[in-house]
Amino acid sequence: MTKPFPNSPAQRVAIESLTQSLNISPFLASLLVQRGIHTFEEARSFFRPELGHLHDPFLMKDMDRAIERLKLAFLRQEKILVYGDYDVDGTTSVALFYGFLKTFYPHVDYYIPDRYKEGYGVSKAGIDWAVANEFTLIVSLDCGIKSIDRVTEAWELGIDFIICDHHRPGRGTDGDELPPAAAVLDPKRSDCDYPYKELTGCGVGFKLLQAYCIFENIPLETLFGYLDLVAISIASDIVPITGENRVMAHYGLKVLNQSPRPGVKALIKVAGFTRELDITNVVFGLGPRINAAGRIQHARAAVQLMLSHSEEEADQFALEINKHNASRREFDTTMTEQALSMIRRNETMVKAKTTVLYDATWHKGVIGIVASRCIEHFHRPTIILTQSHNKAAGSARSVPGFDVYEAIEECADLLEQFGGHTFAAGMTLPIDNIEAFRRKFEEVVARRISEEHLTPLVEIDLPMDFSEIEPKMVRILKQMAPFGPQNMCPVFMTDDVYMVGLPTIMKEKHLKMTVRQGRSGHTFTAVGFGFAHWADQLSTGEPFSICYQVEENHYGGNISLQLMLRDIKC
Incomplete structure (x- = not known):
């Protein structure tokens, strides 16, 4: 499915303006307009995200109440419990919030519910543990918005809640049904006018800490060092990488690649990454390993990993979590085969x-x-x-x-x-x-549902001739990252393509071939994972169409451009 080509009068004016002001090709300017970028200022914000673009956290409903309750807890030297869900978003949230508070406040601990014994959300066991250990304030992260009974129970037992959530509230007869908490921070509240609605649970926790830093005149640079955890939550929770999420993911990836905390560094090592990480690496390499701790044993191990201070401690936790991930894969494979068999x-x-x-x-x-x-x-x-x-x-x-x-x-x-x-x-x-x-x-x-929803489609950004593919264009495409929902890596389509020479079949599944367009001299290596079955049909000498992403291939110290195939049509 090809996205609409930007061709209205206003879009054509924007393309011409961006072509001149950015010194780029009309083709690249069209790609930007297609993504809602029409002016030089919008392009500058897109290509150069700045931490100054983050919204004022006090725009979020109840933020002032949350800060007042935190201040009171610090003043009274209350015991604060940081409570988070057992998935990636929840565990990164806890590592962020507990890790930051622990640098200046000693009376704080954290709690992760057991996936199997307690289930999702605020649990009775968690409330009982807080009561037994004399906590009087719980900050829940990535959960709590629908835990009305549990928050009520805690309140009756003398425990206040600050809820930092990003899930939709339950619906009552008069609108949102909210728990009786000291503060409920959730941009998806119908009465919350916060400008950006797609934060993760970790992102909401970050905004609370940002507000506290602003209120207490704490340098925000202290907090920005935790953006690696926010970036991991954004990637793994599959939220839109737009607005604030784009800014935090951009700077979080910088922390991940330039100065990762010991636990994350150990996780990168066991995942086998040797080059700079992007969102895809986090989604498929780091996220599943963090999740595996809670899926196979207990998610507390993931928090302990992310809070590790020494490389030795971090390596130990990372190796253990990697073993859990291997077990998770075995379960995954077996259960998937059983499920598909039941359907068929x-x-x-x-x-x-x-x-x-x-x-x-x-x-x-x-x-x-x-x-x-x-x-x-x-x-x-x-x-x-x-x-x-x-x-x-x-x-x-x-x-x-x-x-x-x-x-x-x-x-x-x-x-x-x-x-x-x-x-x-x-x-x-x-x-x-x-x-x-x-x-x-x-x-x-x-x-x-519509038939379109039920049909797997490859969404194509623009048709493109091979003559457009050159190093400057790819450099600009790379600056459009981080990629993710609502800012996906561009997919292009080229017609009249021929295979040059013989294809290579890799591991009996994957296809590698050289392709050219028409009679042009532009040839590229194209790689298609799971595309081995196309080899014979493409060897007939007849033209075909491909849709693909353009990537840099790093091999033997050399960098070349290659096409990552998404689909083929004969």
Whole structure:
């Protein structure tokens, strides 16, 4: 699917203006206009993100109340508990908030719930532990917005909450249903006018610390050293890399690459990265390893890793977490094969608009990954359920453009609890309700979803001739990073392409070939992972079309341009 070419009168004027003011080709100017960049100032902000572009944290609803409650806790020397979820966003949030507070305040500790014994959100066990250890203030990160009963229980026991969350609040008859906390920081509150809505839980925690630094005249540079943790949360939680997220990801990657904390440095080492990290490396290399701690054993190990002060301590934690990641992969592979087999054996499931699968023996820590794997084969909203504490616990994943959270919300009468985002959610329901939930979820999604959502598409930014591909163009493309949702790495399409010579098949799966366009002298190496089956068809000498990303290939000390194939059409 090709995005609309920017061709309105206003867009043509913007392309001409950017071409002149930035000294770039009209082709690159078109790419910027397509991404909503029309003026020199907008381009400068895009290509040169600055920490000064971060919004005033006091624009967030309840921020003043949160600061007042923190100040009171410091004044009274209260014990503060930093409470976070067990995934990447939650553990980075805790490492950020606890790590920063611990530098000047001694009466602070942290708590991560056990994925299997306590489940998502603020747990009764967590409240009991806070009471037993005489904490009077809990700062919850990446959770809490829907924990109304637990926050109420804590309040009745003399414990206040500051909630830092980014999930959607529950809906009451008169609007959002919020917990009785001292402060509820969540840009997705309907009454919050904060300019940027897509922060991670770690990002909301960062804004609270930013506000505290501003209030107490603490140099913000002290806090900016923690942006590596925010960048990891942004990459791993798959939030839009726009606005503030883009700024924090940009500077967070700088910290990751130039002065990583010992724990992150150890994680980079066991992941095998030797070159500069980008968002993709974090998503596929660091994030899964941090997540594996909570999936296989306990997420506290991930926080301990990120808070490590010595390389020796960090290396030990990183090796242990890497072992958990290897175990996670084994579970992932086995369960995915079982899930795909269940679908393929059932003709009704094959033809359905959704996938909802249940197996009491499946490992709860991997069900979200398995849902994503199923979508790779059956492109539709998917929920994988397993048994936990005599209930069915599920993890949902969606396809681009479809809000799975809203579909689940319409099935709330069959659920005990649920929460999440547009593209990912979690839920708990009675085992006896599974079949009724499967039917209703299918009915809701079938009514809401379009055929376009159900068809896997490669979104193409612009058609391009090979003559446009040259080092300056690639240098500018690299400056458009960090890439991620709503700022994806550009995908181009070229027609009238021929294979030159013979293809190379790598590991029996992957294709490597030399390609040229028409009769031009421009040739490039093209690599397609999982594209080996195209080799014979492309060897006929007939022209074909390709869509691809342009990348630098670093090999043997040399750098060359290559095309990373996304699709082929004969």
